[in-house]
Amino acid sequence: MSRKTKQRLKTACYHLFTIALAAFVFYPVLWLIASSFKPQSEIFANAHSLIPSEIRWQNYVQGWKGFGRTNFGVFFRNSFMITIISTVGQVGSSACVAYGFARINFFGKRLLFACMILTMLIPSQILMIPQYLLFNHIGWINTWKPLIIPSFFGVPFFIFLIMQFIRGIPYELDEAAKIDGCSRFGIFFRIILPNIVPALVTATIFSFYWKWEDFMGPLIYLQSVELYPVSLALRLFSDPAAVTDWGAMFAMSVASLIPVFIIFVLFQKYLVEGIATTGLKG
Amino acid sequence: MKILRSDHFAGYVFIAPWLFGFLAVTIAPIVISLYFSFTKYDILSAPQWVGLMNYETMFKYDYLFPQSLKVTFTYAFTSVPLRLLFALFLAVLLSQDRKGVGAYRTIFYVPSVFGGSVAVAVMWRQLFGINGALNSILTSVGAIDRSVGWLTEPKTAIWTLVALAVWQFGSPMLIFLAGLKQVPYSLYESAMIDGASSWQRFFRITLPMISPIIFFNFLVQIINGFMMFTQALIITNGGPFNRTLLYVLYVYRKAFTDYSMGYASALAWVMLVIVGVLTAVIFKTSSYWVYYESKGE
Known part of the structure; x- marks a missing residue:
């Protein structure tokens, strides 16, 4: 065998192997989408098939009606409201804090920064009960406040990410602006913010994902169905003891993933x- | 006026949001929950001081406490190494300079985009359900005679959760890919001149060079693994026979089904200590298995 054919064979093997692996990994996603279009009779008979005998949009229409008097339009609106406000809060406050830590020398900075890094390691689930008791005490249960307001206190991961970016901006820019009479706030808004847009975009995407998928928060704090975000509604909608229309359940599962x-x-x-660059998890 | 214009003041103004949150929704709750862990508290009536009773119950009488720890450790210490191994394998596969690699990366990452969503958990439950796709495939190829209750068999239930965690290998894969790019090509060149095989190059160059990244990911993901909740609640809800009763799920039940807030606080504190100790141990031992480039130069 010539060197060239050997090389070609190797390339073919590589692609064949990778594609087979990709098909294997990707199968569940395709299966979910296919199931959302299947008629009820096909969901359990021949369950593994990826090709529905007919494309049933009716599943989506039925699913959208939701349960009780609340349809998925309400849940999607709730999700978007909670997610967008929280995301703005998380990214905005994190940018502020990052600037403070990255560019200003103040008393106790090193200690506070160490505290912030340490809190990155404390899983939020551990704080679930005491925070619940706190928010219960101030009457925030069954409102969006416990889901939204803590977002305005900065997120250590984002603060860290944005700080790395701010450190890359030449300090001379700050100095020049200062000489021109710019205040700290002027420097932050006119020099720093325009230069950290990529970091802000990255933080925004993660923030959106985390908030959109957040399940534990709504589960603990919300009781009224009309306040539910999609994640919580979907859980109720797919309760194995109550589901009758499986196609609709798959359809709404797919719908919940579309914004993502x-x-x-x-x-x-x-x-x-x-x-x-940060090792953040998507 | 002088104070208002000083750097000290400006610094605190900028970090104020975080500082307030740190004190009000992190430190204060942690301290308060330590107090509650010594009480009996059902929210409706005032907390009642019971001393170490919660901790005593936990370590002596409550058989679900060791059970949930066992499940959680099993889950974290199987799913994380498997996921990282799979991620590393794919990263090496996709770090080659070939046509279509970019598209492959995207395809392999998509399942992880949907990550911890409820929709994926619902899908997984159906996939492994008694009438699900897995049974359907295995029956049609003749691997099994009749459907297996993957989610209801005590032996297999936890592995469906592990499988889901491994399936979401996308983020570590991307992190490893970035790490592999940082390895200087000159190292491989000189190794090739010395006649090193591709296996040797992987174990002697690639692996040591990216070990800090593997270490960091291992640490973060073990802690994440300990905190698994959403998917466990939806897919198996702790069953069968508490074989998938992950720790956070147990804490959640104690707090929000039984309304034993005092006991649940004690459980949360034990987890905080475990996470802290584990982090310290992993950091302390890292020097044995992590290669930092600056060393020995």
Whole structure:
């Protein structure tokens, strides 16, 4: 065998192997989408098939009606409200704090910074009960406040990410602005913010994902169905003891992933860079 | 006026949001929950001081406490190494300079984008359900005679959760890919001149060079693994026979089904200590298995 054919054979093997592996890994996603279009009779008979005998949009229409008097339009609106306000809060406050830590020398900075890094290691689930008791005490149960307001206190991961970016901006820019009579706030808004846009975009994507998928928070704090975000509604909707329309359940599962997928397609580059540079989990 | 214009003041203004949150929703709750862990508290009536009773119950009488720890350790210490191994394998596969590698990366990452969502958990439950796709495939190829209750068999239930965690290998894969790019090509060149095989190059160059990244990921993901909740609640809800009763799920039940807030606080504190100790141990031992480039130069 010549060297060239050997090389070609190797390439073919590589692609064949990778594609087979990709098909294996990707199968569940395709299966979910296929199931959302299947007629009820096909969901359990021949369950593994990826090709529905007919495309039943009716599943989506039925699913959208939700349960009780609340349809999925309400749940999606709730999710978007909670997610967008929280995301703005998380990214905005994190940028502020990052600037303070990265560029200003103040008393106790090193100690406070160490505290912040340490809190990155405390899983939020451990704080679940005391925070619940706290929010219960001030009457925030069954409102969006416990889901939204803590977002305005900065997120250590984002603060860290944005700080790395601010450190890359030449300090001479700050100095020049200062000489021109710019205040600290002027420097932050006019010099720093425009230069950290990529970091802000990355933080925004993660923030959106985390808030959109958040399940434990709504589960603990919300009682009224009309306040539910999609994640919590979907759980109720898919309760194995209550489901009758399986196609509709699959359809709403797919629908809940659409915003996530759109953002992935639009901002893939930022997402990949964000994960690669900070080790953040998507 | 002088104070208002000083750097000290400006610094605190900028970090104020975090500082307030740190004190009000992190430190204060942790301290308060330590107090509650010594009480009997059902929210409706005032907390009642019971001393060490909660901790005594936990370590002496409550058989679900060791059970949930066992489940959690099993889950974290199987799913994380498997996931990292799979991620590393794919990262090496996709770090080659070939056509279409970019598209492959995207395809392999998509399942992780959907990550911890309820929809994925619902899908997983159906996939492994008694009438699910897995049974359907295995029956049609003749691997099994009749459907297996993957989620209801005590032996297999936890592995469906592990499988889901491994399936979401996308983030570590991307992190490893970035790490592999940082390895200087000159190292491989000189190794090739010395006649090193590709296996040798992997174990002697690649692996040591990216070991700090593997270490960091291992640490973060073990802690994340300990905190698994959403998917466990939806897919198996602790069953069968508490074989998938992950720790956070147990804490959640104690707190929000039984309303034993005092006991649940004690459980949370034990987990905080475990996470702290584990982090310290992993950090302390890291020098044995992590290669930092600056060393020995």
